[in-house]
Amino acid sequence: MKQKSQAKNKTATLAAALTLTFLLAASHAQAQAQTQVQTQVQSSPGGLALAQQQNCMSCHSVTRTFMGPALRDVATKYAGKPEAQSYLAHKIAEGSSGVWGVVPMPANTQLSPGQAATLAGWILTLK
Template sequence: MVGRSVVAIRRGVMVLAMAAGGVAALFGAAPAFAAGDGQSIARTNACMGCHAVDRRLVGPSFNDIAAKYKGDKLAQAKLEKKVRDGGAGVWGAIPMPSHPAMSASDIHDVVAWILAGSPSK
């Protein structure tokens, strides 16, 4: 009887997970981020020293980045690699430094925030 209860509970958890977040919730995909998370991560990791949401500083604006990669299904992965490893030549002569101290989760969230249009709320 106890074994059946455990199975029933597991099934119930799966059903709730599917209802709450779909397949991604079951398989550990990254949860949706709150808009403030990406902005906070960008500020904490000094991204705002070179980038602004709506205007070019040392590097392109986040809005320009989102526009350039709009519709590119590989944009998330490309930009995560660029943040982690650095790069040059796409936006001009000034290279973007690597950010090896940023966690993969923070990189993912800040890139998702940028590609979503850098919402403030």
Template sequence: MRFALSSLCGVLLACATAQASAASGDLAGAADLAKANGCYSCHAAAEKIVGPSFVSVAEKYAGDKDASASLAQSIQMGSKGKWGRAAMPAHPSLSPGDVTLLANWVLAARP
């Protein structure tokens, strides 16, 4: 019984580690996706350019349970007036998965 329990714990730990690694790998790839789609033309990690920094966006949405969906919609459809007069252009060619990945990546930004 002890062996079975220890084996089960090892399998669960390996699965959790693999899932965390895959999630962080996905988020790491999001930076390349952001670069490829011109996000860095208006945004930077920690400073305002034309649009807010990714850190500022993450701070604004902290604690909002609908943050990922809301931000994904802004990325896909564009937005106006959330951060001043500059409008964020729509990115209709991005897949829903890519939009969600970018939204989650921005929300994970830390100073």
């Protein structure tokens, strides 16, 4: 009987150790992903500064869905598409609705075509 109890304790200890190892690995992976996003955002400070200056960050976040989609999700969706930068620049300048849900994105008529292209290019680096 004592051997069964010891076996159960060893099994429970092993299960707890495996769970802890899994949680630590997941936490480490999440920290690495966050560091990668921070590095990408900082590697193109002009894009981030322009996004902040033009109030893009009022509705968007780099990593979290807010009023609009996370910019990283936008980058992932359009990654590898040949006309992605011009398509996004057009959407930024002219506005959009229905692509990411029911909340429309207003036109950003204050942006020059070059600024819209800069923002689109920066967004695409966030994937």
